[in-house]
Amino acid sequence: MPEAFHEEEILGKAYDSRLMRRLLHYLRPYRGVVALAFIAIFFYGILQAVPPYLLKLEVDRYLDPAGRRQMPHFLLRLLSPNPFTGILEIALLLLLPCVLLAFALEFGQSFAMQLVGQKVMYDLRNQIFAHLQRLQISYYDRNPVGRMVTRVTTDVDVLNDMFSSGVVAIFGDFFTLLSILVVMLKVNWKLALLTFSVLPFIVLTTMAFRKAVRESYRRIRIAIARINAYLQEHITGMATLQLFNREERSYEEFEEINRAHMKAYKDSILAYGLFYPTVEFLGILAVAIIIYRGGVMSLRGAVTLGTAMAFIQYSQRFFRPIQDLSDKYNILQAAMASSERIFKLLDTPVTITDPEKPRELPEVQGRVEFRHVNFAYQDHHLVTENVSLVIEPGETVAVVGHTGAGKTTLTNLLLRFYDVTDGRILLEGIDIRQLRLRDLRSNFGMVLQDPFLFSGTIASNIRMGTPWITDEQVRRAAQQVNILDFIESLPEGFDEPVKERGVTLSTGQKQLLSFARALAHDPRILILDEATSSVDPETEALIREALRSLLRDRTSLVIAHRLSTIQNANKIVVMHKGRVREVGTHRELIEKRGIYYKLYQLQYKDQELPAVRSET
Ligand SMILES: Nc1ncnc2c1ncn2[C@@H]1O[C@H](COP(=O)(O)OP(=O)(O)OP(=O)(O)O)[C@@H](O)[C@H]1O
Numbered sequence: 001m002p003e004a005f006h007e008e009e010i011l012g013k014a015y016d017s018r019l020m021r022r023l024l025h026y027l028r029p030y031r032g033v034v035a036l037a038f039i040a041i042f043f044y045g046i047l048q049a050v051p052p053y054l055l056k057l058e059v060d061r062y063l064d065p066a067g068r069r070q071m072p073h074f075l076l077r078l079l080s081p082n083p084f085t086g087i088l089e090i091a092l093l094l095l096l097p098c099v100l101l102a103f104a105l106e107f108g109q110s111f112a113m114q115l116v117g118q119k120v121m122y123d124l125r126n127q128i129f130a131h132l133q134r135l136q137i138s139y140y141d142r143n144p145v146g147r148m149v150t151r152v153t154t155d156v157d158v159l160n161d162m163f164s165s166g167v168v169a170i171f172g173d174f175f176t177l178l179s180i181l182v183v184m185l186k187v188n189w190k191l192a193l194l195t196f197s198v199l200p201f202i203v204l205t206t207m208a209f210r211k212a213v214r215e216s217y218r219r220i221r222i223a224i225a226r227i228n229a230y231l232q233e234h235i236t237g238m239a240t241l242q243l244f245n246r247e248e249r250s251y252e253e254f255e256e257i258n259r260a261h262m263k264a265y266k267d268s269i270l271a272y273g274l275f276y277p278t279v280e281f282l283g284i285l286a287v288a289i290i291i292y293r294g295g296v297m298s299l300r301g302a303v304t305l306g307t308a309m310a311f312i313q314y315s316q317r318f319f320r321p322i323q324d325l326s327d328k329y330n331i332l333q334a335a336m337a338s339s340e341r342i343f344k345l346l347d348t349p350v351t352i353t354d355p356e357k358p359r360e361l362p363e364v365q366g367r368v369e370f371r372h373v374n375f376a377y378q379d380h381h382l383v384t385e386n387v388s389l390v391i392e393p394g395e396t397v398a399v400v401g402h403t404g405a406g407k408t409t410l411t412n413l414l415l416r417f418y419d420v421t422d423g424r425i426l427l428e429g430i431d432i433r434q435l436r437l438r439d440l441r442s443n444f445g446m447v448l449q450d451p452f453l454f455s456g457t458i459a460s461n462i463r464m465g466t467p468w469i470t471d472e473q474v475r476r477a478a479q480q481v482n483i484l485d486f487i488e489s490l491p492e493g494f495d496e497p498v499k500e501r502g503v504t505l506s507t508g509q510k511q512l513l514s515f516a517r518a519l520a521h522d523p524r525i526l527i528l529d530e531a532t533s534s535v536d537p538e539t540e541a542l543i544r545e546a547l548r549s550l551l552r553d554r555t556s557l558v559i560a561h562r563l564s565t566i567q568n569a570n571k572i573v574v575m576h577k578g579r580v581r582e583v584g585t586h587r588e589l590i591e592k593r594g595i596y597y598k599l600y601q602l603q604y605k606d607q608e609l610p611a612v613r614s615e616t
Pocket residue numbers: 141377378383401402403404405406407408409410449
């Protein structure tokens with residue numbers, strides 16, 4: 001079993017007081033409604049014992065002369081002496097209101113609790129999403145997307161089941177059981193005990209049922225998680241899958257996972273299929289015993305006819321809540337497991353947060369300093385080692401180096417997507433960990449290697465919800481990065497819808513939009529990570545031209561593979577295997593004949609090759 005699914009394996013207890021207390025906390029804002037639901041279900045439970053008793057009254061008072069003699073005096077006085085009026089009274093004045101009231105109470109309870117369940121789900125989902133937003137990026141490196149989606153959807157749904165049909169309904173069944181039990185014992189304890197004689201068998205059946213369902217439930221959970229993960233990955237990678245003609249293989253893999261899911265369900269279907277008829281059978285057995293014993297006792301005059309008849313009804317009513325309770329047990333168990341997973345997510349500590357006593361950031365000039373920075377994503381494998389680097393206000397500093405040298409990592413650290421393992425990063429001389437995240441990040445504009453667009457419109461993707469950016473500024477930013485013509489050629493211009501992840505745009509177009517996005521926000525410090533890697537040389541030249549003026553009074557950190565784009569930088573930093581190996585201007589580094597020189601030579605050669613060929 002892949003490690004990724006171990007969380008789904010948590011089975012947990014059906015009742016865990018620690019989890020339950022925490023869950024009930026979510027009911028707090030709605031405690032008034034919940035209290036009403038409890039009161040309703042309490043009376044509903046009591047009402048369940050009434051109809052059989054009314055039957056007994058009718059039979060004993062009006063239909064069986066022997067019964068009347070045994071009736072308590074106050075009941076005799078309560079009902080009319082005329083049998084026809086009396087029977088009408090019982091039906092119309094006692095039974096009907098009782099049934100109507102039970103109906104109203106059940107409706108009220110179920111409506112209230114469904115409503116509360118939805119409200120709790122709403123609160124919980126908001127809370128989980130808010131927490132996800134605060135979690136550091138390293139959490140997302142470790143946890144697959146599918147898992148988090150499952151937490152916010154499936155797991156929350158399961159909790160809803162518990163709130164809406166579990167918690168209160170359990171008490172409902174319990175009250176029903178209790179009131180029937182009390183009345184039975186009170187009316188005739190011998191017959192009552194006879195009814196209960198099948199209980200041990202029911203307990204045994206229930207235990208076996210729970211065990212089977214529990215195991216099958218665990219396997220279903222794992223299978224669902226695997227199906228989700230498999231679908232997620234293979235739908236995202238559909239083009240690659242088709243390219244490599246993997247359809248058949250993938251189909252077989254999927255079929256296997258899917259089959260495991262079906263098999264797991266088959267077991268639970270068998271368990272349910274056996275359990276309900278068994279309990280039903282035992283219940284009917286109890287009724288049969290009562291029909292026989294009650295009949296005999298009634299013939300011998302030990303009980304009235306009314307009592308015998310009422311007991312038949314009681315024994316029928318007695319087993320329904322028991323059956324329900326085992327179903328509720330499964331709901332509870334699922335809810336405990338889900339809440340365990342949800343709380344685990346909610347309890348994941350947010351390690352990158354605002355400091356307790358944040359320092360105020362002075363007017364940002366744009367001085368950035370890395371001081372002996374060590375960093376490892378995981379374990380102890382250092383990705384940057386003793387990196388020191390100063391960017392003075394207004395300077396353009398370029399970072400170059402091989403793939404995987406640690407360039408993007410530097411920007412991740414600067415924006416506190418990750419925190420340094422050792423050393424410090426300073427903005428205006430202040431350790432960035434002493435600043436509010438919002439203060440820190442709002443000073444940076446960033447164009448990424450892999451731009452991300454949200455569904456919305458072109459304009460909304462440039463503005464990113466920042467209120468002070470005017471339409472004019474959005475337009476100007478687009479113009480500066482030379483994408484205005486393209487936008488205006490779209491049917492709806494700036495209001496053209498952008499699909500999820502910007503799938504309808506080319507990578508270069510996405511990059512330009514993300515460029516415009518950064519510029520529109522007019523940041524003090526601009527970070528460009530391979531920002532023009534996907535646009536054609538002509539567009540790149542235009543952007544570079546535009547940037548020249550834009551970068552003039554701005555600090556910028558430019559990461560580039562194409563060395564031709566950074567020759568004018570004030571400083572070029574050469575990273576190699578996580579270390580800063582060379583620092584200087586283009587000219588200085590060329591003269592040094594070190595790593596930069598080699599990189600430059602290589603690229604120079606690459607660029608010249610086609611030209612050489614075309615000449616020959
Ligand atoms: N989220 C991550 N978790 C673990 N390791 C990572 C993570 N991101 C990057 N790395 C590792 O850190 C090292 C540096 O990666 P980084 O992205 O900083 O390289 P880069 O210099 O930007 O490369 P490129 O030029 O390809 O963009 C690489 O060896 C990479 O495998």
